[in-house]
Amino acid sequence: MIDIKLIRENPDLVRENIKKKFQDQKLPLVDTALELDRANRAAINEASELRARRNQLSKQIGMLMGQAKKDPTKAEEAEKLKSEVKADGDRLAELEVLEDRYKSELRAVMMQIPQIIDPSVPIGPDDSHNVEVQRFGEAKVPEFEVPYHTELMERFGGIDLDAARDVAGSGFYYLIGDIARLHEAVLAYARDFMIGKGFTYMIPPFMMHGNIVEGVMSQTDMDAMMYKIEGEDLYLIGTSEHSMIGRYINRLIPAETLPHTLTSYSPCFRKEKGSHGIEERGVYRIHQFEKQEMIVVCRPEESMDWYEKLWRYSVELFRSLDIPVRQLECCSGDLADLKVKSCDIEAWSPRQQKFFEVCSCSNLGDAQARRLNIRFKDADGKIYLAHTLNNTVVAPPRMLIALLENNLNADGTVKIPEVLRPYMGGKEKLEKAPAV
């Protein structure tokens, strides 16, 4: 959400931004917002004048009522004033309804107007125009054939999708034995990696109220992603970012504690509406997965530096697991409405001989902060909206695909990267095992 003042002062900038995001159908919203804003302020002004009058007269009535005990004529005066105040009551009630209506209509419109994107964001209509910025590590194609990841996992007795379908439907999994252990090893390693970078480890709620959902994501994302608990004002989180940012609702953060650099663990639940391609079977796109996340809440002028740091942490982590990656920058049309700038870290798939998304790093600017009222008080006493960022450290089910494929040996075993071995009881490789 952007500042209404920006629309008042510079509507053309806002329109230009909408065009850059190829959302021309939203252009009329700018005028709608201006109109509602004007009407809203007019209603506020008239209503507060009436309230001021009422307050004043009511005070006089109070005094007259007091005096009426000695002097009965004062009671008549009081009655006269009462009817005067009452006469304004209807108009005030009308204005109050208008105020509420304009306010909520304006908010609804403002929620649809996209965040102003960073000037550095490449312009393009959709994800086909995303830009590869840089590669890290050598993307190798082995001599031997690399099987589909579910087949690899089955080789080590590590997955049962059939039973998961019976129990919860497609999009769920049982991980078993060393694969399950490797999954947890990756999470534990990622957690410690971020703690080593000075981040604070946190485990947030896995459910949240509707108002938090609205604060952290756009309506379209919400419809496509979120599971609601029946009969309760509760949603399952789609990522720990949701409840981690929600934690800051209505907070006035002491400036000296900034930046807040946090790393959170949570399971994530997503509807993943619609059907997906043959390459998204197995544990690639699922309704439930686990993720280690990084969250930063910082001063506005620092958010771009943090953005750079955050995606580099992802690269560093994947490189420490011998997985080649690349940075892919989101173009304007592919950028979610709340985001100022965003990029994906993609891991190399030797089987597909292409990169696939494993991390998503975003600078939300003040968009979430304005929706959720997340502010900080500076040393000079002034109050500003904070900036929020998030990035994946690692989401193990999906990243295991890259891990298994890139560390596959010719003999069919999988090398366990050294950094993970302490979390695997010292084990150096995965070997054939029967499924249980």
Place this chain on the structure above:
RNA sequence: GCGGAAGUACCCAAGUGGCCGAAGGGGCUCCCCUGCUAAGGGAGUAGACGUCUAAACCGCGUGCGAGGGUUCAAAUCCCUCCUUCCGCGCCA
């Protein structure tokens, strides 16, 4: 889940319809006094949001857990919800 109590500013806390946007402490800030001190005295201390404004000050409005209602007028009366505490029950 059942029963009971409570939510007032940074903290504690008074306040049951009208000069209450809110007594009194503590804390904090500033000042004064004093050389032996975790002493005494004085002053200040509702922030925030909205509106007005070129902007700021001022003014006005909102604001006593949240949302409704009654009333000329609500911290105060009524309703709903949330949270916390104490019992009982249940459960990792």
